[in-house]
Amino acid sequence: MEIFMIYLKVFLTGGIICSIGQILIDKTKLTPARILVIFVTLGTILTAIGIYGPIVEFGAAGATVPISGFGYCLANGVMKEVDAIGFLGIFIGGVKGAAAGIASAVVFGFIASLIAKPTIK
């Protein structure tokens, strides 16, 4: 029963975040690229002011899997690094926090593009 509740929260949180994106696409004609940029930026800011953290605690993967979770990694990483090493952390922490996402996106993206055949439209 407990595991059901966890997955219900994940599903709800992830679903709601994606629905917000869909409403923005349908109502404002924002392109997917703009949606991604807005969600990352918002995720970073909301984490910094302490709003996204509780959402992650509630929704777990439902909040970390959407691209706003990437912003959560960036903001958490930079604040942790500033705590640890001070001023230099401003430039090191963000990318460090999101390193797994960035490196895997570059490498898997590159390999997948290499093996895929361009489709004829």
Place this chain on the structure above:
Amino acid sequence: MNSNVNMSNQEYSDFVDTKAKKSNLGKNILLAFVVGGIICSIGQIISDIAMNYGVAKQDATCITTIVLIFLGAFLTALNLYAKIGKFAGAGSIVPITGFSNSIVAPAIEFKTEGYILGLGANMFKVAGPVLVYGITTSVIVGFVYWLIKLFI
């Protein structure tokens, strides 16, 4: 068919609107909600499996991100992700798999223009702006956080 070829821009734009397929907002939101929820649940399953093997929570989140990015990239390479995107809309764009898709899709499209300026450069058509704004925001956040810590 409307045979009037002397329409003003406004008239033409209205004409196009009448011909365009009405998008059903309620249905779109529901589909985005369900598909987004499913992708996040898959992420939670990956994370739970990793933690079952004794991986720390933060590392499990990292592993989840890597696996989902892998899945997004290869589903795009197999031309399957576009099929999901057709009906899922934001449900397939907003999750991290959509970020991965945004890297692979233009890279494949521009592959014919060469491996450096075709494939290599176009990988970052969408991911580039995401990183520019994400990292810049994180530096601003870090700077403000550093300033606040300085005075408290």
